Amino acid sequence: MTSLFAAVTTETPVDTPIRRITVTVNGKQHTLDVEPRLLLAHLIRQGLELTGTHTGCDTTHCGACTVLIDGSPVKSCTMFAVQVDGHEVTTVEGLASASGLHPIQEGFRDEHGLQCGFCTPGMMLTAKALLDENPDPTEDEVRWALSGNLCRCTGYQNIVKSVLVAAARLRAKDNVEEDEAP
Amino acid sequence: MYPARFSYEAPETIEAAVELLGGARGEARVLAGGQSLVPMMKLRFASPETLIDINNIPGLAYHGADPDGTYRIGALCRHVDLEKDGDLGTLQPTMAAAAPLIADPIVRMRGTVVGSLCHADPQGDWASVMGALGGSVVAQGPNGRRSIPCVDFVDGPFQNVLEPDELAIEAFVPAPVGTRAGGYLKLERRVGDFATVGVAVSVEFSGTQVTRAGIGLTGVGASTICAGAAAEMLVGEELNGDNIARAAGHAAEMSQPRSDHRGSEAYKRHIVATFVTRILSSLQRTTQEVA
């Protein structure tokens, strides 16, 4: 059990209400004591030291802080850590597996879907939620799904291309797995 | 940005939530999608002593029609639930047109329709949609439930008429008289922006004759404008170029836009008339094709 008072303030008054939560982050279960006002983004970044989740605007506009909760994208700067009690969180660190990068990550690398990389974790997680639901999206559907994630570098063209390439590779991979199934 | 300290409650029944609200004597806030409240708490525009998270109350995420045609939206129905409902276009065309235009896709995953109504943002889209549809909010307090028509639900910017110990549990729209048609058009500068102008139109037809009509306007006044008078001009008539132009002109007169960075007063009025005309003309075409 980790105490996360420090994520909010160095001095915690005695009467500060604390809640114990259990949350699974990238497949690993954590039991944590948190102050209710601790934002999910801060739990992830400071508390769990998963700094792949970025905070950009801190006002619910940019989507850089996007994580998946039970598979759905959420802006983690706009949710309290206590709210994920009993839920599953996926951050960008949860995309790659022991066997290598996730096809979405490969897509972004191969198609130059990033420049500074600040928006990238949020873009990739939003893209993952899209492709889980719709494995064969049109370009318009990709643009629509990503319209809550801002990028100040790429002009979006290569991000959209990256997602479409990743979608095609994921479909190809699924077909191979189906063929190989006994 | 950190909100001020608060204590957190996550009741699992409506009754427990109402009791907690009562016990907090006005110092509590309900947390639904959090897409308006959390940003306000971070900016310390809101600093409740207690936050009552209703997300763990089962059975509030519904939306759909009763056998008698009354359409109900539970307090935890998210914008995305409506956006992804393929049947909504037939049952509630005005809502179906508005849902994908609220905020951005990620905000729509969590934000709720009822939370939007409670938030009472003069720029909010759902208030004009529900106003045009003649909808109401159902509140539950310690002494039971009451329905409040959406047009009376808001009594100022960011202010609703709920008592401190009342929870909004659903919004509903009465059954249509005849067939329901309608639309929502929104002018925004970019995805996720609030409306420069938003226009909600709802029309019920018996054959080609209008039996009931409503118009709601977003972003063109200090609060949502219910342009009922403009819509009522159409009742009893078949839609035609003349009465559409009259209704559009009247709605534009009823709007109270202010010049700002989103556009001049005259421009916004012009958009109101244009949007009313566009929606009604498309309804005219479809009803007359069917007839």
Ligand SMILES: Cc1cc2nc3c(=O)[nH]c(=O)nc-3n(C[C@H](O)[C@H](O)[C@H](O)COP(=O)(O)OP(=O)(O)OC[C@H]3O[C@@H](n4cnc5c(N)ncnc54)[C@H](O)[C@@H]3O)c2cc1C
């Ligand atoms: C970037 C961004 C863009 C947006 N753009 C738009 C837009 O274009 N159009 C638009 O209409 N909205 C927009 N919104 C607001 C969004 O629609 C919110 O989802 C909505 O306003 C509030 O719903 P919520 O469920 O998140 O409510 P919350 O934030 O949880 O609550 C809002 C308020 O309502 C109260 N409340 C909520 N539920 C209840 C209840 N059941 N009973 C009593 N009180 C309750 C809360 O106490 C709080 O005061 C935007 C938000 C963001 C962050």
Ligand code: FES
């Ligand atoms: S940091 Fe959360 S939306 Fe920008």
Ligand code: FES
């Ligand atoms: S790559 Fe720099 S913000 Fe998107």
